[in-house]
Amino acid sequence: MTYQPQKDFGTPESRSDEAVSLTIDGREVTVPAGTSVMRAAAEQGTSIPKLCATDSVKSYGSCRLCLVEIDGRRGTPASCTTPVEPGMVVRTQTPQLAKLRKGVMELYISDHPLDCLTCAANGDCELQDQAGAVGLRDVRYDVQATHLGQEKDHSNPYFDFDPSKCIACSRCIRACDEVQGTLALTMESRGWDSKISAGLASDNFLGSECVSCGACVQACPTATLVEKKVVEVGTPERSVVTTCAYCGVGCTFRAEMRGEQLVRMVPYKDGKANRGHSCVKGRFAWGYAQHQERILKPMIRKSISDPWREVEWDEAFAYTASELKRISDKYGRNALGGITSSRCTNEETFLVQKLVRAGFGNNNVDTCARVCHSPTGYGLKTTFGTSAGTQDFDSVEDSDVILIIGANPTDGHPVFASRMKRRLRGQDGRPGAKLIVIDPRRTDIVRSPHIEAQHHLPLRPGTNVAALTAMAHVIVTEGLANEAFIRERCDWDEYSHWAEFVSQARNSPENLQPVTLVDAEELRAAARLYATGGNGAIYYGLGVTEHSQGSSTVMAIANLAMATGNIGRRGVGVNPLRGQNNVQGACDMGSFPHELAGYRHISDNDARSLFENDWGVTLDPEPGLRIPNMLDAAVDGVFKALYCQGEDILQSDPNTAHVSAGLAAMECVIVHDLFLNETANYAHIFLPGSTFLEKNGTFTNAERRIQPVRKVMTPMNGLEDWEVTQKLAQAMGLDWNYSHPSEIMDEIARLTPTFAGVSFARLEEAGSLQWPVNADAPDGSPIMHIDGFVRGKGKFVVTDYVPTDEKTGPRFPLLLTTGRILSHYNVGAQTRRTENVAWHPEDLLEIHPVDAEDRGVKSGDWVKLASRAGETTLRANVTDRVAPGVVYTTFHHAVTQANVVTTDYSDWATNCPEYKVTAVQISASNGPTEWQEEYEALSARSRRVETGIAAE
Amino acid sequence: MNSVERLVHMANQIATNLATDAAPVAAVADHIQTFWDPRMKKMIFAHGTDGLSPVAAAAISLLADAQNGS
Ligand code: SF4
């Protein structure tokens, strides 16, 4: 395919149901009411010259290039601001219009540097195109002196700002306001002097509020805002549509290429998850894919104290297979296990769990979703009958009340946050949705431009269940429950039992206030708002799941939604925001040790025999080990070999000392990854992985949307990840012969009822599909539980608050909670290898001014963070974002290793670690702890490669 | 915590959280049967009921009996 920019209809789509017919240049066209004349023309294939209009933002009508003639109207109205009317007769090309447009263009060009031939946007510039389109041949004015030769702003690591080329169309400002919702840009002064500015005149882009989402760069019609990569490489020559490999929003992108070189990632307008928007990670932070530290050759070593030795793939597979066989013969087959990754494709994940179940002969397979959303699996399956969010992202457009609990969408799920913020700000006279935030920290969404949460409940970490039960108390005792919905859709006896429980006086907000530290009146008001404010939608994240009562909190959320009838239509629902790109998919694919693909228990004879017949093996009917159980078994000396694909458990899992003891006790740790990650310090075999740009497959986002990932370049390591797993399986004697991931998907579809209608061909056709996709829903299911719950009747579960065993006391008086930041992803292995470090070069500890003062700590000071599990040092950031008694940090940097201090307490139902609550003490410090120094030495030692070149 | 201590802790935690179930002992036994691997079950059977809450202990005995009976 040769390069074509994405089609620009000039103004946004109208959602009206009413149709309007009109005639443009003698041809009739029918469009929804509210459409602009410009868009109607574009839909019919007529392009009206334009500069200040683009279809991602509302029209503004400033450039006067898009003038048209309309019968019966005086003058020449701007087509971008004129809505269609029935029977209108429009002409877009007349001698009079041509003359006017030429005049407008001439003025613009007179104030524009004429260095087109050497301009980065040459060939991809709307100003250039429009000059051509209006037939401009010469410029009669003197070149204006005021506007040219201004200093460029290179501060953003990914794009440049060259004010000399700016035509003051304000598309960038509107994109930042309307699409991204950051409102970072302003226009300074007016007329020919006007200049775009990122905040104050003294601010550059990097120092401003800008979050580098790139929406302004995409909207800019000139080379004023342009990707540095385009400046460096040149404009793209072809494009491939694919899916972002970072977070669970699952944005669709066009990978725009020059040869095998990626020039830029541009969000795809037809992407149903992102609708043409993106964040800094997906759009810009892909440099890790070519990073010099990527390992491209397999490596092996006998012991972790030896240096690595590079080998060919064949030797690596033969050696790995022989090690696994040796260990299985010596210690029994249950000594082996595998970990699948939420970063890998569905097909790759499916193969890893198949390798474990059919090849290793046990069910010791788990996924990193264990440490993030396993409680969602348990909680939503128990209450609703299936482990997934109930809505698509579009649904938020119809919400009246948005309740966010334990999630920080502007950092964790930025593109969905932008859509949410758009709804919260209100639009076109429609008032914004109301917002309730339940979070120990004052996250950005609580107060941001044009948004102010009606209620922020800054609860004490670890008391989610108490807060939600108190809300349920208010709803039931104040008669706000939707009894008609409950009678029809849920089990009434279970409801009555639950209602009686939550109504007890001990569960009132007033009684629980000393526990949650949430003001009872505020909580009552929030509960009333959620129950009576119209369509109520709940969005939650890891602040819900990563607790000792993570599963109970998920069920408490489900109870609230059922009690208020907020399930089964647009605008409502219960929505887990997934951390990594394919958390949903990893869970769907049977990565949990007790479940086969499609959430069927391994002891279920019918489900198991389906797989046994298809695979020609006998499967173990008993559940296998979960990640923490594997580590325990390793320490006990009975678990000896681990195949770990795309996951860095040493950095991401809690209580690092325990993880490293487990890994050190194994005889064969196989790490299959892009980089020598922290886990690889304990590995014996390293199999190099491929990036999402180098392979085919599918990811499933937080809306259950299955989306294609397409290969745009040859894997630098030689093999796609599914091929690596297949070749390992073959070396172990399994007869696997997939020639393309589509064949793996066919097998998944054959064995998984909710995927029955999925195939690569169908995905190609539809773009994406939301499961269940089957005979009842051949085009997928944007919203679930419409006519009834998947399990039949919705189940109310009594969730009694049980305080965590992790207690503060005189030695550890503060509560540490952990989280993430916009510019980094998970353990940072990828984003730390990009320019994103410009925004977050190190992990910082947020501490309240009162606690800081007590300890003599100032912002920027080194502090020691100690818990019962261990200690580390990092620098302090004194802020009232956190409540007194609470401290907060991120876990993106290996040198800090926040998980040295987290404990191995976990969710009662799923063993999901309790990352969000650790009792700690803070004290002044003057440098790294002994542990940090030792670990650094170990890493250096462990990363030696025999060729003599250190790998990191 | 060593592995057995951890299992005892886990069993107690499950029992506390399922205490409000209509039939807590059966619910705890079912949960352990569904999610624990055979070695973990064997370890806690061998350990006995020391340190277990009454509900957890009853559930473990119920499971152990079922296992021996079958
Ligand atoms: S990159 Fe995004 S946040 Fe920054 S100015 Fe542009 S639109 Fe606004």
Ligand code: SF4
């Ligand atoms: S920077 Fe680009 S989008 Fe913004 S006003 Fe200037 S030309 Fe228009």
Ligand code: SF4
């Ligand atoms: S990281 Fe998430 S929000 Fe950002 S572009 Fe990728 S999928 Fe979209």
Ligand code: FES
């Ligand atoms: S495009 Fe309509 S006025 Fe600029």
